[in-house]
Amino acid sequence: xxxxxxxISHLVSDAFDRKLSWLERxxxxxxxxxxxxxxxxxxxxxxxxxxxSYIRHSDESGSTRLSQASKHKIKQILKxxxxxxx
Amino acid sequence: MTEAMNADAWLNEHGDYLYRFALSKVHDDELAxxxxxxxxxxxxxxxxxxxxxxxxxxxxxxxxxxxxxxxxRKDIRQRKISxxxxxxxxxxxxxxxxxxxxNPRTWHDNPEQCCDDLKFRLVLKxxxxxxxxKQRRVFELRELADExxxxxxxxxxxxxxxxxxxxxxxxxxxxxxxxKHWFGGAST
Numbered sequence: 057x058x059x060x061x062x063x064i065s066h067l068v069s070d071a072f073d074r075k076l077s078w079l080e081r082x083x084x085x086x087x088x089x090x091x092x093x094x095x096x097x098x099x100x101x102x103x104x105x106x107x108x109s110y111i112r113h114s115d116e117s118g119s120t121r122l123s124q125a126s127k128h129k130i131k132q133i134l135k136x137x138x139x140x141x142x
Numbered sequence: 143m144t145e146a147m148n149a150d151a152w153l154n155e156h157g158d159y160l161y162r163f164a165l166s167k168v169h170d171d172e173l174a175x176x177x178x179x180x181x182x183x184x185x186x187x188x189x190x191x192x193x194x195x196x197x198x199x200x201x202x203x204x205x206x207x208x209x210x211x212x213x214x215r216k217d218i219r220q221r222k223i224s225x226x227x228x229x230x231x232x233x234x235x236x237x238x239x240x241x242x243x244x245n246p247r248t249w250h251d252n253p254e255q256c257c258d259d260l261k262f263r264l265v266l267k268x269x270x271x272x273x274x275x276k277q278r279r280v281f282e283l284r285e286l287a288d289e290x291x292x293x294x295x296x297x298x299x300x301x302x303x304x305x306x307x308x309x310x311x312x313x314x315x316x317x318x319x320x321x322k323h324w325f326g327g328a329s330t
Binding site: 059060061062063065066069070072073074093094095096097099100101103104105106107108109110111112114115116117118120121122123126127129130131133134135137138 | 149150153157158161162163165166171175178179182183186187232235236239240241242245246247248249251253254256257266284285286287288291302305306309310313314316317320321325
């Protein structure tokens, strides 16, 4: 166990959302080289990130379709809109 | 070809794709269908603005995206969802001197295999719903909708520093929740 895991775990998370400064990267690197718990955490949030990007891609390329009822409703609304204009 | 037939063609050719796109962002069948409807209607009304320098589908998706972000922003404002920043959960996770309270254990599982397991998907969903709402919104926009920082900050009315804090807390909670209910060995 090491002190400062709270700070390092925050930086490890930030690295997914912003570019860390040079100093921050060194700090993380040194801490991780000495702390197996933070290494595990860093690995795990990496796995989580991969899981979500896999879900994102499988959702968008899946075969889910609009229900017939929704399609019908949208058709009606578009038709009314077109009729209004003409 | 009449105008009505054109609007129908948009729906027939792109409706399902737009629906999947919306569904992957809002996780609610009915809301996703409503978003598609609003986007198509807005697109139809603004069709003169379609310049043809992108494909029709790309143009429709960009309108849909705006509608979704807009919806989330209004929802957060209307319901005054403002949890999280004051109540700091990191004391659950760390001692006063900043040491882990519950030790993370390295997960060796393959992400794709996890996702294909319906039981895992249920556990994941449950862990997500346990997050405070604003945290969950920000996290989902980031990780599931792949939105950039600016868009999320505008939609959820947070600064970029707040966004990083919310993402950090969400990751800590999800990591702990998934470890406890899935990766720790007990697959119940």
